[in-house]
Amino acid sequence: QQKNVTIGVSIPAATHGWTGGAVYHAQETAKELEKMYPGLKVIVKTSPDGASQANALDDLTAQKIDALVVLPFNSDELTNPVREVKKKGTLITVIDRGLKDPTIQDIYVAGDNPGFGRIAGKYFADTLKQGNIVVLRGIPTVLDEERVSNFEKAIEGSGVKVIDKQYANWNRDDAFKVMQDFLSKHQKIDAVWAADDDMALGVLEAIRQAKREDIKFVVGGAGMKEMVKRVMDGDKMIPVNVTYPPALVATAMHVTAANFYTKAPMRGTFVLNAQLITKDNAKDHYFPNSPF
Amino acid sequence: MDSVLRAENISKSFGPIEVLSGISLDLKPGEVHAVIGENGAGKSTLMRILSGHLPPTKGSLHLNGQPITFSGPVDAEAHGIVLVHQEILLAPDLTVAQNLFLGREIRRFGFVDDKAMRERTRAILHELGTNIDPDREVSRLSIADRQLVQIARALLVPHKVVAFDEPTAVLTPIEAESLFEIIRKLRSQGVAVLYISHRLNEVKAVADRVTVLRDGRHIATRGIEGLEPLEMARLMVGRDMSKLYPEKPETASDQIVLTVRDIAVPGYVENASFTLRRGEILGFGGLIGAGRTELFEGIVGLRSSHGTITLDDRNVHFGDAREAMAAGIVYLSEDRKGKGLLLQQNLRINLSLAALDRFSRGSFIDGSAEEKALDRAIKDFDIRTRSRDLLAGQLSGGNQQKLLLAKMMLLEPRIVIIDEPTRGVDIGTKEQIYRFIASLAAEGKAVVVISSEMQELIGLCHRVVVMRNGRVAGEVAQADLSEDSIVYLATGVHEERAAEIAAGHA
Amino acid sequence: MTETVLRSSPEKRRFNIDMRALSPFIALIVLMIAGALINPDFLTASNLLNVVTRSAFIAIIAVGATFVISSGGLDLSVGSMAALTAGLMILTLNSLGNADMSTLALGMLAAIAVSAACGLANGLIITFGRIEPFIVTLGTMGIYRSLVIWLAAGGTITMRNSDLRELYRPVYFGDIYGVPVPIIAFLVVAAIGALILYRTSFGRHVIALGSNEDVARYSGVPIWRVRTLTYIIQGICVGIAVLVYVPRLGSATPTTGLLWELQAITAVVIGGTALKGGVGRIWGTVVGAVILEVVANIMVLSNFVSEFLVGAVQGAIIIIAMLVQRSVHRGR
């Protein structure tokens, strides 16, 4: 006999590449799961900012959901609104950006923002050892701050020095402009950390235009397929990448659904560690059919 | 002779309010047909219907004997019917030449030919007796100049019928005379001219026939022979109008309330000095652009100015109109649409705007006190409005002037400066306003009247100061008041020569 | 026939006027019918209360924007101002540290003081610098936003004392006789706003200024003071909105209040206030804010729109809502 379950999924709206990927995976997974488990209904909702996400949570609860899968816009802001949902007896799965109060969540599918910064930083310290680098950061948010501060911690003590950093909003165009200006300003730049593949693309274009030979490499992040391909092909400028797959939304949804339809109750933390993608393991991270 | 344009049984209602009922009028080529009537009689409305700006509610129009309906003013223009509006309808940001040719630009190779348009503008304006710079933005012209531009615009298209709605209200006699020349020329070319004016002497001088409206009804149409201004006034108002100007009140005292010494308004006025006494009506005369408006705007703080102003033996300087009002001085702008009234708001809000403090109970406005004040204003100033819910912009031109007067008088000022007090006001109301001004003086208030109507200055004022070119040219005492003495001071030359200069034949 | 001419006139016109003022309400009703058809849960009391409660922030800010816009101005900085105010308020609460009423009161006072000061700054630069409000408030939008980022060092400013948070919670989550506090707050703000705009000389001056600045000046309206005051009122409204906002999410981030200016202006315009000034409809504004929130709510409740297309449907609905309004007072 068929079991009726409703899962609400609340994630940030597709405002740029990575979130776009997340929405894509959420929608695809929803269809997949509904086919897999008859009786299951998955409602995916996106919100453009923290306050709207809190609203969306209200509205999802109004539709009587059994479980909530949420990628919080912001840990601090969403902690209480998620707690409210929890109070109604809903199963809570949190993705990526954790809540202030971990007791709220039943399942946690962790992305690893500090790790994302740390691994990249470590790569710079190990590979470059010595030199001046510039950093392009994302949109002023907690996760951006976590990434950048951990990056800086990781290069501390090495000979690698950040000579300039600016926000480029996870945006190609902004990154292109900022990089152009960095190139005017600094006669010698040894490498660039762009903290996101969208930005890395803009950076590469600016370097190509300026025909500068001093920059040894650019590291982006989040594993956009074009970039992974270049790592795989051994592009000197893009030696590595750091994972941060938007597909973790899919993982979280699968785990949550399984909680209702398999015998074993799913509780606990599933960590998707940030991983360094190198030429050797790149093919494991290359999904030519994903939009991201 | 066949009529060129004929209106048959025209009625017009705005919502439930009927403002014209069953008007018939026929217009012959080569005649000047004047339409007169009190403020709010429906003259402008009739003109708008004839020129396609408004559709009639009932009745029909016939052009050269054929029934016709206009889809809009542009359509009417295409049929040779043009209207010079009572209010200024020009695009303020465009230059004079651009306005003249708006919607009918002269083109060369697909582009506008500014040079040609500028030349034609200059020529037409010259014909009108003015040298307005075709490249000047309209927003920077005086109202008089705007009116001339508007007339020029109407004359630019080929026309069979030209309607002038109070064209001379803002013009000085010299400019008016050039306009009459034009009108006579039009007539001689077989054009039919509709002419609205509250200056009945003008009507007598230019019109061939006169139609009188009252309360939206047709009262009479007469040939001009034997129809004297006095009779016109009687037909309009429905009673005898023998005496326009009241007795001048005695200048009660020699007590000087306001002394202005060496005041300058940068760019407009230099070294102006005069004194004003209690109970006095002081006139200010001069040609357009003499700087009278700017002088007083400077005094009351609406423009930056420097010099010495002494009010009751105390030196004062006003930073804005509010301070002047607090000191008991109010200034009524000549530009009632641009600076006097909020056209998009109703009568009540307009009436109380300057004197809101007087309508406040505690922190709040007392709506019923406002309503009462409106009742009183409608009565005292004889504001003809068929519904008190109208917006100020829906009042007829003359009634707007009355509303502005009522609004400023709520401040109970000691010194009243009225810029062009009777512009566009009908003869009956004129008389009321004159009596009102005289009574203000009789109460011991001091009144300044800035006017371009020589007769008004002579008939009303104790003394007239004349300005020329931004300076005080001289003063005419009561005993010497005459048109000639004012014109002499205003132009520096005697009258005939002044007319020549104005016409550009200098 | 003639006798009706004068008698019926005031009623008829009243009726017309009322239609204009009513049309946002009618658009709202049409929208609600649509909502009910799309999802029966829409009409539940709890959903409706949620929606109206949520609209409180924007509604309160938009009441202030009604003053600014009807005087012929514009304020793009309200969203950033809200973020800065929330940030400084939380920092004040954190530094005072206690979990008692007086701490809360002080924090609230600080919030209102900050937002009023931000409004004052906008007003002074606009009136004395004589620069287009669009540019000035675009500039201060950047300034206020940056200050939050800087205060938060790129991260978040969060209320630390959880007892204080509990104490403060009812300001968003509580209710009085079943009516949520935010709804009461926004009704009170709207009522006071309406009183000021429609019943005081200042309000009259605002409208006069927006209708025709010259006429206002020649009528002795203290232009500069009135204009500056509208921006201060806008600031205070932002402050009040923040008071209601902070207990909800308990923190301020660099993205707090993002695009609220657009929403506030939209609410004002939907409510029938013209962007060119001279007309101000407080109650229309409030309805406009509710409409915006209802549209968002329907988007979440409906299930047939791909998430990628939500923005498109939302945009289309707002345009359609305006068309509905238009057709209501087509007669004019």
Next chain:
Amino acid sequence: MTETVLRSSPEKRRFNIDMRALSPFIALIVLMIAGALINPDFLTASNLLNVVTRSAFIAIIAVGATFVISSGGLDLSVGSMAALTAGLMILTLNSLGNADMSTLALGMLAAIAVSAACGLANGLIITFGRIEPFIVTLGTMGIYRSLVIWLAAGGTITMRNSDLRELYRPVYFGDIYGVPVPIIAFLVVAAIGALILYRTSFGRHVIALGSNEDVARYSGVPIWRVRTLTYIIQGICVGIAVLVYVPRLGSATPTTGLLWELQAITAVVIGGTALKGGVGRIWGTVVGAVILEVVANIMVLSNFVSEFLVGAVQGAIIIIAMLVQRSVHRGR
């Protein structure tokens, strides 16, 4: 003695006008001096060329916005429209697939067609629906943006054929006698814009419409056509901007063109075009766009502003630039 009757002073006025038109240039020069003082690299040819090249998109879009705004309208949808146009153009190129000139030409044609159609849609809804342009274009902004996101299925729309990319690249990165192509493009667009606005009846009608709609109507200006055309011109300008934009990064993302509307409007206003309509200054607009890009450039080149505060300094500089302009023509 003629001057007795007429006392106009045309000389004085000429001078005034020129100062107004010149003031954005003066603000730019002041800014450039500041830039040079802050970092000597600022004045290098390569930096200046970069900056002006970058300003091309906004400048081109803002030329269109000058038409819309000086006719009394507003278009908030340009950023989304740019993204949608870029997306559809790339999809067209990808589906044609070849790496030759005719493919490119077809793609470009498609881009202009799409953006002109978007502009037409805006114009028709505004003129026939009689809704405030603010609301209509806010709505279409959401619609166009959503469509890109949907087309990209959340990801990125990228030019697939790398030979075609190489073929197309020079349109952004190439130069003619040392002048980068985008600079040439924007000068040509501005020149044509100026020609249309100042030298054709249509341009005259645009200004008349913005100055006083009633007057324009009575004068036989075809209001509806003129208004709709301004939005179509805006659309075409967006299309041209996209032609220059796409070869730069070869892709369209959901964030392409984000906030361009704000930048375009700011450029227009800095350039001296009033938001209320009736004045249009194409060259001022172009300078305004360059000013915006220079400010951003100086921010990155300077060493003493923390990245947290960049937005604040940027906002302050824009306000100061306007104050400089003001003081230049204080005389008025």
